[in-house]
Amino acid sequence: MTPSTLTASRLMQLDDYAPIIGVQEVDDLRALAGRLAGRTVQMVNSTAVGGGVAEILNRVIPLMQELGLVPRWDVITGGNDFFEITKAFHNALHGGPYESRPHDFETFLAYSEQNRRRFPFDSEFTVIHDPQPLALIDARPPGKNHWLWRCHIDLSHPNLRVWDFLRPFVCRYDGALFSSPSFSRQLPIPQYLFFPCIDPLSDKNRELEPCQVEEVAQRFGIDTDRPVLTQISRFDRLKDPVGVIHAYQIVKRYADCQLVLAGGSATDDPEGAEVLVEVRKAAANDPDVHIIDLPPWSAIEINALQRASTIVIQKSLREGFGLTVAEALWKKKAVVASAVGGIPAQVIHKHTGMLAHSVEGTAYQIRFLLSHPSLAQRLGEQGHDHVLEHFLITSNVRRYLALFLHHDSHGRS
Amino acid sequence: MKRADRPFEFFTASYITRIDNQRAQTLGELRNGLEHCSDASIFYHTFQSLGRYHFLTEGFSNDLAQWVLASLNRPRLAEQLGALDIRGYVDLGRLRHDLISTVEEFLHLHPKAAEVEAFEPFYFCSSAEVLVPLGWEAWTLAEFRHYLERIGHAAFHFHFLVSRLRLQLQSNDFSVWFKDGLGLDRLARLTERIDITTDTIDGAKARLLKLVDRELAA
Numbered sequence: 122m123t124p125s126t127l128t129a130s131r132l133m134q135l136d137d138y139a140p141i142i143g144v145q146e147v148d149d150l151r152a153l154a155g156r157l158a159g160r161t162v163q164m165v166n167s168t169a170v171g172g173g174v175a176e177i178l179n180r181v182i183p184l185m186q187e188l189g190l191v192p193r194w195d196v197i198t199g200g201n202d203f204f205e206i207t208k209a210f211h212n213a214l215h216g217g218p219y220e221s222r223p224h225d226f227e228t229f230l231a232y233s234e235q236n237r238r239r240f241p242f243d244s245e246f247t248v249i250h251d252p253q254p255l256a257l258i259d260a261r262p263p264g265k266n267h268w269l270w271r272c273h274i275d276l277s278h279p280n281l282r283v284w285d286f287l288r289p290f291v292c293r294y295d296g297a298l299f300s301s302p303s304f305s306r307q308l309p310i311p312q313y314l315f316f317p318c319i320d321p322l323s324d325k326n327r328e329l330e331p332c333q334v335e336e337v338a339q340r341f342g343i344d345t346d347r348p349v350l351t352q353i354s355r356f357d358r359l360k361d362p363v364g365v366i367h368a369y370q371i372v373k374r375y376a377d378c379q380l381v382l383a384g385g386s387a388t389d390d391p392e393g394a395e396v397l398v399e400v401r402k403a404a405a406n407d408p409d410v411h412i413i414d415l416p417p418w419s420a421i422e423i424n425a426l427q428r429a430s431t432i433v434i435q436k437s438l439r440e441g442f443g444l445t446v447a448e449a450l451w452k453k454k455a456v457v458a459s460a461v462g463g464i465p466a467q468v469i470h471k472h473t474g475m476l477a478h479s480v481e482g483t484a485y486q487i488r489f490l491l492s493h494p495s496l497a498q499r500l501g502e503q504g505h506d507h508v509l510e511h512f513l514i515t516s517n518v519r520r521y522l523a524l525f526l527h528h529d530s531h532g533r534s
Numbered sequence: 535m536k537r538a539d540r541p542f543e544f545f546t547a548s549y550i551t552r553i554d555n556q557r558a559q560t561l562g563e564l565r566n567g568l569e570h571c572s573d574a575s576i577f578y579h580t581f582q583s584l585g586r587y588h589f590l591t592e593g594f595s596n597d598l599a600q601w602v603l604a605s606l607n608r609p610r611l612a613e614q615l616g617a618l619d620i621r622g623y624v625d626l627g628r629l630r631h632d633l634i635s636t637v638e639e640f641l642h643l644h645p646k647a648a649e650v651e652a653f654e655p656f657y658f659c660s661s662a663e664v665l666v667p668l669g670w671e672a673w674t675l676a677e678f679r680h681y682l683e684r685i686g687h688a689a690f691h692f693h694f695l696v697s698r699l700r701l702q703l704q705s706n707d708f709s710v711w712f713k714d715g716l717g718l719d720r721l722a723r724l725t726e727r728i729d730i731t732t733d734t735i736d737g738a739k740a741r742l743l744k745l746v747d748r749e750l751a752a
Contacts, residue, residue, distance in 0.1 A: 145686030149546045152666045302553045302657030314551035314659060460654055470604035472590050478653060506589035510687075523548035523664040530664075 132183050133322055135515075141321050142515050150515065153522040154188035160525070162192040163244035167207065167253035169196045173317060173444065174250050174273055180320050180514045181521070188518070195240045197254045203232040207253045210287070213280035214252060226286055230256060246525050249294075258293045267528040271298040271315065275441055275462060276306050295528060300442045301463040313524065316466065317442050318517040319451060319508070324420035326451055329428060337425035341381070341411055348378040348491055351430040353423055353448075355384045356396040356414070359439045361459075364480050366403040366410065368436065371484035373409070376491050383413040383426050427452050432490055432497065436483050437461055447512040450474065450504030455497035457486045467512065473504035538715035541671035542707075544681050547692035549582060549661040556658040561606060562648035564598070565637045567658055573626040574660035580620050580629060581699070582661050585691040588735040595731060596620075598633065598656075605652035611640045619731060621695075624702045665692075675716060679746045687735045694738065695730060708742065721749050 139147050162185060166174050178194055185192040199207075206225050213219035233256035242260040249257055250271045261268055270291055276284070276299070284306075291297060291308060298315035299305045305312045319326050338345050350369055354360040362382050369380040382400060385393075397414065404410040415422060427433060433449035433456050440462030447467055449456050456474035458464045468474035475486035490497040510516065554575060558564040568576075579597040587594055594600060595616040603612035614636050623629040641648050668689065672678035685693075693707040701710065705726055713722035724745050730738045 143686065145684060145689075148668065148684065149548075149686050149688060152546055152668050153548060153664070156666060299553060302557075302659060303655070305553045307555050312553040312555075314553055465604075465654055469587070469590070469594070469600065472587075472594055472600075476604065503590060507587070510586070510589065519548060520550065523550050526548075526664045526666075527550055527662050 133180065133320075135184060135187050137322060138513075138515050142509065142513065146515065146519075150188060150519055150522070153519065153526065154185075154190065156526055157522060157529075158189040160190055160246065161244040162190055162521075162525070163240075163242065163247045164192065164194045164250065165197065165240075165247070165254045165257060166194075166250035167197050167199075167204075176320075177318060177514070177517065178250075181518055184514070184518050185521070188522075193244065197232075197236040197257075198239070199232040199236070199253075202228055204253075210252050210283050211274065213283040214274055214276055214287075216275075216278035216280065219280040219283050221282060233257060233259065246528070248298075248521075252287055255287055255290045258290050261293075267525070268294050269296050269298060269524070269528075270294045272304070273300060273317065273441070275301075275304045275439075277303055279306075296524075298524075301466055303462070315520060315524075316463075316512055316517070317444055318512050318514045319444055319447050320514045321451060325424050326448060327424070329421070329425055333421070334425045334428045337422050338429045341413055341426075343379060343381060343411055343426075343429060345429055348376060348431040349381060349429055350378055350432050350434055350487060351381040351383065351426055352434040352436065353383050353427065353445050354435070354437070356382075356393045356400060357384075358392075358396055359437060360384075361436045361438050362396065362400045363403045364438075364483070365434055365436045366400065367480045368434070368483040368487065369410070371481065372487045372491070375488050378431070378491065379409040379411065380407075381411045381413065381426055381430070383411075383415055383423065385415050385417055385419070423448075424452075427454060430454055432457060432487055434483065434487070435459065435464060436477070436480075437464070440464055443467070444512075446474075447508050450501070451508045451512075453498075453501035453505045455490050455500045456504060457483055457490065459483075467507070468504075469507065472500070473507045474500050535674045535676060536716050537673050538711070540715060541673045542678055542681075542711045542715065544668045544670040544672075544685055544689055545665050545692060546668055546686065546689040547696065548664045548666075548688060549578075549585075550664065551578065552660045552662060554658045554660055558656040558658070559651055560649055561602075561608070561611075561637065561641060564601075564656055565634060565641065565648075567656070568598075568630060568634050568637065571658045572660050573630075574662070575658050576626045576630045576633070577699070578659050578661045580618075580633075581696060584620065584695065584731065585687070585735070588687060588691065588730075601652070601654075601656045605654045605656070606647075606650065608640070608647065611637070614640070621698065621704070621729075621731065624698050624704060626699065663696075675718070675746060675750055678711075679743065679750065682739070682743060682746065685739075690735050690739050694728075694742075718749060721745060 164178055168175050182192050182194050206229050237260040245266055247268045248271050251273055296311040298313045300317055352365045427449050433454045435446050435458035437459050442463030458468050460476040468476055470476045477483040477486050556567055558567045583597045599612045599616035602608050670681045672681050697707040709722035709725045712718040728738050728741050
């Protein structure tokens with residue numbers, strides 16, 4: 122381990138997951154990992170704390186270690202100018218505008234060169250996460266190593282100026298991993314479907330006592346004796362919170378229900394604050410609409426609000442993977458969600474939830490589920506099984522192991 | 535208790551999903567895609583989808599039927615595609631042929647449907663199999679039962695369903711070993727009758743355990 126190698130903040134043992142995933146799945150993981158015992162793995166990303174990638178790596182690294190692999194996790198560094206550029210790249214790759222400034226690309230490459238010198242790159246399997254460290258492929262040594270690029274963002278409509286700059290780096294990897302087929306690009310290297318995941322033992326997802334759920338509901342003035350519709354998301358126009366209110370207002374004509382809109386980013390994000398004003402205006406002082414601005418350390422509150430819900434909504438206009446859907450399904454909740462981004466992978470229409478394409482469609486599906494509680498329950502249970510099979514941290518580890526074994530047996534592309 | 539000449543060796547299979555550079559936005563494109571996609575893609579969207587969504591027992595049989603229903607809103611064609619029983623296929627070429635014929639027959643009756651855009655495209659994917667022995671060998675039926683109870687979904691799916699393609703037989707690894715290894719022809723036949731397409735993997739496994747228990751008690 123080098124000083125720059127991070128250790129996980131909390132060590133969860135593989136056996137802790139056995140009551141959830143079954144001992145058979147743990148046996149399978151051990152059998153797969155047995156083939157990779159002592160093999161070295163390097164994960165590289167751009168942040169040690171905060172954000173979904175760091176959260177996943179914090180769990181994946183100790184599990185790989187326990188399974189006998191030798192993983193390390195390195196975090197690249199850079200000045201404010203570097204991270205301003207990579208933020209601009211990130212937005213541009215998501216399809217946003219890109220205002221190029223002189224030397225952006227040169228600065229990006231200069232910091233990549235610095236980071237190249239900071240770490241050894243001698244692992245047998247190297248996984249580079251997202252565009253920030255992408256150019257580290259220049260550090261690839263000759264020999265039988267495997268380099269994979271894990272892209273967590275939606276590349277379906279990238280700004281071509283930025284993509285054309287980054288694409289040659291991507292093409293030098295042995296494979297690219299995307300969260301949804303719709304996020305992928307036409308590339309000459311193998312592309313793999315690689316779902317992100319949730320941790321069933323984290324505060325956001327672990328079982329809660331009914332009294333804990335009730336306490337949180339009471340704290341926010343929610344009446345759990347009446348149906349509760351909930352959307353958990355940032356106050357962001359792309360999450361369409363105003364559309365959710367309009368759908369609720371249609372449903373309210375037919376059913377005595379409440380709406381919870383809970384999320385963060387309102388205090389430090391000027392646009393979030395603006396959206397919050399719009400949301401409050403659309404709610405028109407309806408006492409059954411609960412608008413909750415949560416601080417970032419609200420994992421238990423989010424968990425309880427999801428568990429207190431009758432139906433969880435995710436009416437996004439655009440979405441990354443939308444792991445809040447997996448969180449709700451894990452809690453056996455009926456979900457009504459937009460068919461965008463990674464949501465259709467989680468909500469299999471009429472099997473693990475309902476997909477909708479408009480305010481009216483969302484309202485209709487909610488009304489339908491409220492009047493067919495046994496169907497809502499079945500969707501929730503099947504949704505839970507779907508998450509158990511595909512979107513847990515243990516499935517993520519299994520996918521990595523299988524990928525490493527596959528690349529190991531097929532050589533470098 | 536009879537000891538087999540060769541043991542039953544349990545494997546677990548993991549699949550990694552490849553996103554192929556091929557997609558369909560209409561039924562016409564789906565038909566063309568089915569003609570040109572790889573065998574691995576046909577496998578992924580039929581045999582594999584049954585394994586991936588084994589916990590769904592009602593109205594779900596494969597990715598193609600689900601897309602036709604959810605994204606194209608064509609329930610009749612979805613039913614027809616879903617009704618193709620993959621247990622009847624021992625090679626993917628025949629399955630591909632029947633999938634294409636089913637879509638073509640529908641398009642013949644509804645030619646305008648060929649150009650209607652779906653809500654979401656269909657992305658052709660394929661899977662690569664990674665096989666690992668679990669290190670468990672059964673020489674007798676009692677040993678087999680012990681390990682059968684311990685195997686996970688992936689191992690059961692591999693031995694019970696995927697084996698049909700490998701064996702090129704309308705059978706499965708378990709039945710072949712019961713018959714050839716232990717001479718238990720009746721148990722082999724009864725095992726072949728287990729309908730995994732209308733049950734979960736857990737349900738199918740429970741049925742097999744019951745059959746084995748009955749044989750052990752006889």
